[in-house]
Amino acid sequence: MSDIKKFMFVNRKAPYGTIYALESLEVVLITAAFDQDVSLAFLDDGVYQLKKGQQTKGIETKNFSPTYRALEGYDVEKLYVEQESLEARGLTEADLLVDVTVLGSKEMGALMEQQDVVLSF
């Protein structure tokens, strides 16, 4: 497939409470396999997906957070986190388990404008 489109995955939901974060990640990996231009945006409770130190043994659910660290191996390197969402949750970049680019709200909005396909779950 020769056409390369800009795909953005917008993550606004926390992990574990619902399955959206996990199943979204599955789409991200497949999209990368199609050699598309993939970026991930984390806003609102979606920033909790990237919190370090998730321990899911007690809820008997798979901890899928290490997958975010594996994204680099799939050439998915554009991870954007909204500054305002971090602040509203008492988090800083140091709390996140992977390297990200922190953007202000309006910068994030401008980035969304540039996409061909925006998927949110």
Add this chain to the structure above:
Amino acid sequence: MKFGIVVNEGPYQHQASDSAYLFCKAAIERGHEVWRVFFYHDGVNNATRLTEPPQDDRHIVNRWGKLAEEHKIDLVVCVAAALRRGIRDENLAQGFRISGLGQLVEAGIQTDRLVVFGD
């Protein structure tokens, strides 16, 4: 214009499937093409033929099947999401097919607009 649609919620519980259906119908009436509808997350529950709503209610599952048949829409149910929720070929409604997530990515690549309906 060529449209792709994503449905992330099951029928009856959430309005997403209704909104997506009415959007598709309106798009077709406007002369557009609905190329594929991809059912993901609990949206896979739109594809079970075991669905039996009360007689005075809309039949969301059959309605999708009928629209697809009339307008050659590809109704694709995500295999991983479907197996998790007990949807398989044995109970798949007419007009739907089960396939991989690649079909969603392909819809993003091949269509002019991809519209997501969910919760």
Add this chain to the structure above:
Amino acid sequence: MLHIINKSPLCHNALESCLRTVGSGDILLIEDAVYAATKGNAMEDRMRAAAGQIKVYVLLPDLEARGLADRIIDGIASVDYGGFVDLVAANKNCQSWL
């Protein structure tokens, strides 16, 4: 870009987040987000302010279903499903704030 919102603004922050993030484009309120398009709602001032720089639309069948079609805030345009399709087609891309 078309931003599609489907949540009541008094229950969820989808509309709030959208307004914080976007600088221009169109917003379409559908499903439970149509409450944000009604006069007297706590979001009314925000919506009036937003309608200055962003074009705000509401899906009329959803508003009618909820018994509030007679209370649309001035400056918010109503569309039917055909109008929804036109908005998606007219914008370069779209995003559902789920």
